[in-house]
Amino acid sequence: MLYPGVDSDTNAAVALLADLACDRPERSVLEFGIGTGRLAIGLHRRGLRVAGIDGSEQMVSELRSKLDGDAVEVVVGDYRDAWVDSTFSVVVLALNGIFDPRGRQAQLDIFRNAARHLAPSGCFVLESWVMSDAQRSGEWSVIPRYVGDEHVELQLARYDITTNQIERTLVHLRPQGSAFVTVTDTYASPGELDVMAEVTGFDRIARYSRWSGTEFSATSTNHISVYQIRHS
Template identity: 35%
Template sequence: MPVTVAGVEDYFGESVAARYDESSAEMCTPEAVNPVVDVLAGLAGGGRALELGIGTGRIALPLAARGVPVCGIDLSPAMAARLRAKPGGEAVDVTIGDFATTRVAGSFSVAYLVYNTIGNLTSQDAQVACFRNAAAHLKPGGCFVIEVGVPQLRKLPPGQTVVPFALSATQWGFDLYDVSTQSMSSYHARVADGRGEFRAIPFRYVWPAELDLMARLAGLRLRSRWENWAGEPFTHESAQHVSVWEKAS
């Protein structure tokens, strides 16, 4: 069950944090991490970086190891504790709070949200607030970067609301969509050591054009959009995008 932190439900408590890196192992390889760090280090350009939803430090720690000063905001004390316990964790300043509204001191050259984390904000108002919060942290000319999937509604035939994403002898996962509210929930079932575990996490899916409008409301303009961190073109067949918005100089 989620706990409440700063008035917001935290779905990434100790039971999730304890195995988060293991369950996301494919996203923690050098092949997955290095292109992200390359882009963010380039955008930082010698300035500071702010990660919204910093988690266990998958991106923040290697970015800091490149010499980029990194701060972060995260709602989950359990996830932040995992980051702090890792080598180099003491160099990353983490503030516990809702990244849609929590402020940290100073200004930054780049702020970023990766791995679909914008969807953890489950209302349009919260997502708009996140853009405004990111923009308020940026220096003139600074950039806000989001990596997020394109909603997979093309996989839904008429009358269907469920898309499976994991299926094995010990693990099942599926996403449940409500297209009337742009809400979805990810359901995870797992059998380990003869015991069953189940958890559900709510999200709000969001379209690229909607994100662009949120950016405009926050005083940002679209600078780049790619399919991935390698900079491949974003097309109508892309399953995700990396978007960069810039604050006016």
């Protein structure tokens, strides 16, 4: 698991995104934070037009090394405001990418950037985890993220309700020593994401707890939310 409560079910994610794209005339997907192509390559292989935005030259060159020529158009830039000169059936931001450390304004800008890249009836798909009551308390929580014979990864996390920021330190323990990685995210609950979608011109048309389409419930720890651009 990469993040608490997130099952990176790549095949199911590709299938759901492809279904959404194929139901719409442009049959195309733009991925914010395309990375090395975990989703994009599968979508491209299904015959969809795929493009991406990513801030990391290194990730993008790794993606390009896996593909022939310009099979997937990638713009190196910030998905808060970078422009790919086209519109798409689907924009996707997976793996908690909406929890931008720069805060609510950055999150709203990401919704707006998705909106301007969508064709009529296009949709913005977000994957995020859902905070538990224990994590919301403001106390430190400790979650084992990986437990193996020679490697244990623990996440220590603390949420600050005054800033909406969640500070996470990932501790990697191996026989040869330990390593620490600290990240800060701006948390948004499913309801807060719905409000951001509402004010940036979207209607929510679906919410699942897993990419396979499992229904979202009060106890879900993860959500896949599908927001359709509102007809003007």
